[in-house]
Amino acid sequence: MTQDTTARQHSPWLVLATLCLGFFMILLDTTIVNIAIPDMSADLNASLDQILWIVNAYVLVYAVLLITAGRLGDLYGPKQLFIVGLVVFTLASAACGFANSPGQLVVARVVQGVGGALLTPQTLSVITVIFPPEKRGAAFGVWGGVAGVATVTGPTLGGYLVTDWGWEWIFFVNVPVGVVTVALAAVVMPNLKLNRRHRLDWTGTVLATVGLFLITYGLIEGESHHWGKVWGPITIAELIGAGVLIMVIFFVHQYMTRMKEPLIPFSIFSDRNFSLMNWVVGAIAFGMLGLFLPLVIYLQSVIGLSALQAGLAVAPMSLLSMVIAPFAGRAADRMGGKWILFTGLTLWSGGMALVVWLAEADAGQWTLLPGLLVAGAGLGMTFAPLQTIAMRDIAPRMAGAASGLINTSRQLGGVVGSAAVGALLQAQLATQLPAAAREEASALPEQYRGQFVDGFSQANTGSLHVGSGQTGVSLPPGLPDQVKQVITGAAERAFHEGFTHAMRLTLILPLAVLAAAALSCLFIRGRTRTAEREQDAAHATVSG
Numbered sequence: 001m002t003q004d005t006t007a008r009q010h011s012p013w014l015v016l017a018t019l020c021l022g023f024f025m026i027l028l029d030t031t032i033v034n035i036a037i038p039d040m041s042a043d044l045n046a047s048l049d050q051i052l053w054i055v056n057a058y059v060l061v062y063a064v065l066l067i068t069a070g071r072l073g074d075l076y077g078p079k080q081l082f083i084v085g086l087v088v089f090t091l092a093s094a095a096c097g098f099a100n101s102p103g104q105l106v107v108a109r110v111v112q113g114v115g116g117a118l119l120t121p122q123t124l125s126v127i128t129v130i131f132p133p134e135k136r137g138a139a140f141g142v143w144g145g146v147a148g149v150a151t152v153t154g155p156t157l158g159g160y161l162v163t164d165w166g167w168e169w170i171f172f173v174n175v176p177v178g179v180v181t182v183a184l185a186a187v188v189m190p191n192l193k194l195n196r197r198h199r200l201d202w203t204g205t206v207l208a209t210v211g212l213f214l215i216t217y218g219l220i221e222g223e224s225h226h227w228g229k230v231w232g233p234i235t236i237a238e239l240i241g242a243g244v245l246i247m248v249i250f251f252v253h254q255y256m257t258r259m260k261e262p263l264i265p266f267s268i269f270s271d272r273n274f275s276l277m278n279w280v281v282g283a284i285a286f287g288m289l290g291l292f293l294p295l296v297i298y299l300q301s302v303i304g305l306s307a308l309q310a311g312l313a314v315a316p317m318s319l320l321s322m323v324i325a326p327f328a329g330r331a332a333d334r335m336g337g338k339w340i341l342f343t344g345l346t347l348w349s350g351g352m353a354l355v356v357w358l359a360e361a362d363a364g365q366w367t368l369l370p371g372l373l374v375a376g377a378g379l380g381m382t383f384a385p386l387q388t389i390a391m392r393d394i395a396p397r398m399a400g401a402a403s404g405l406i407n408t409s410r411q412l413g414g415v416v417g418s419a420a421v422g423a424l425l426q427a428q429l430a431t432q433l434p435a436a437a438r439e440e441a442s443a444l445p446e447q448y449r450g451q452f453v454d455g456f457s458q459a460n461t462g463s464l465h466v467g468s469g470q471t472g473v474s475l476p477p478g479l480p481d482q483v484k485q486v487i488t489g490a491a492e493r494a495f496h497e498g499f500t501h502a503m504r505l506t507l508i509l510p511l512a513v514l515a516a517a518a519l520s521c522l523f524i525r526g527r528t529r530t531a532e533r534e535q536d537a538a539h540a541t542v543s544g
Helices: 012-035 037-043 048-076 078-098 102-130 133-164 174-188 202-221 236-256 266-270 272-302 307-335 338-358 369-380 383-391 396-441 446-460 481-506 508-523 531-539
Strands: 229-231
Touching (some): 012 037, 012 048, 012 078, 012 102, 012 133, 012 272, 037 048, 048 078, 048 202, 048 272, 078 174, 102 133, 102 396, 133 307, 202 236, 202 396, 272 338, 307 338, 338 369, 396 446
């Protein structure tokens, strides 16, 4: 990979700051959207399955296009793709803010995903090229610290915007950030070009897109269709099965075309550490999105926190991870990162398990703090070591493909985690809400008991609403005021107890995945100081 020598070369740290600003905007959007879920649900009259699509439409498109975007960066230059992605993402963010229905918001989120996919692979690709191997850990530490800043800023800033301005502003806030980043990128980013041209694997792209869509659609829509028919005679199970089959065909196609230039270059997986880190980063994303989707609803719709209070409740975890990440990056440079990453994942898994154990229907704003602090310490120890281990032995000429692959693994883990946990949560709610309603019904007038329980029994379909201040179901019309007050109180208690039990059972899945990822770190190959690293550095013609 070479640099246009006619252009002024800026400090790689200034380039890193520009890359991180764009990456910050992508992560900020994810965390802000999560904190706004209850308010969007109430304002747009969106049911739980529609909310899942608002979250997953972005992540799904983002995941499917990342590898292709990495290839496009290799073909046309990462600077060009970074700027195009910024422009698309910024315009789509404005469109999200103006949406006045769940369908419009889903479409705008799809376009956001396109912009995010074009932008993200270029960040790791450029960092890998402009920094020598001995300084990449520190650079990835800054990159990881930015992830911490975004996670702490997202819930807190998002909570403020939602509480005082409205959920629309969680998208409008991206516009000024995007404009500033485009201007900076145009000036400071180097014009990197590959020494050879690439081709795009359109067949692989189509297969991956269709397969992932079918799997995700089946997971999100399964509960609302009772895991039965969804498109005419076609069932949810058949959709998911077809998606899995198409993904098998995709991987066979990738292997058969490995001597050409497939979407996934199989040769890159000969590096054991890179292969392991693709699984680990996917598992981390699975756990992160899987954990926080029910947790955000719990904080606002069960405990009764405002969006700002909910953001402040989880802020200590993100703030601690932000502080620790740069130190973990420097330590990874000296120690190799294996045990740092293992310790981080163990702490994060244990901290979130403590959060689940502490979660009760009558918990307060700071009840979960001990678990969140432990989780935050662990999270801060994962960002930089993971990237350092994954990219350590990747030659700069493969940086675009490697960056696209590892980011794809992250987003695939996120979309599968969000969809799987969402489906499991809906299934648990279908059991726990009626059970809680039956317990509360004994205190109601006898003529209303059956209708009360039936309301919660039907809430496992698309009619379930979990917005801020909602109890999952609507009360029947025409109730006397005194009876209405009694039933409202019973409905709130039933929803709070039922959702809390459902959440705690659901979160066993992402916790198990995180624990498996931690154990996988034991198989990381230790750092070897060989001529390979010197050769790796020699490939890069751009340096600090």
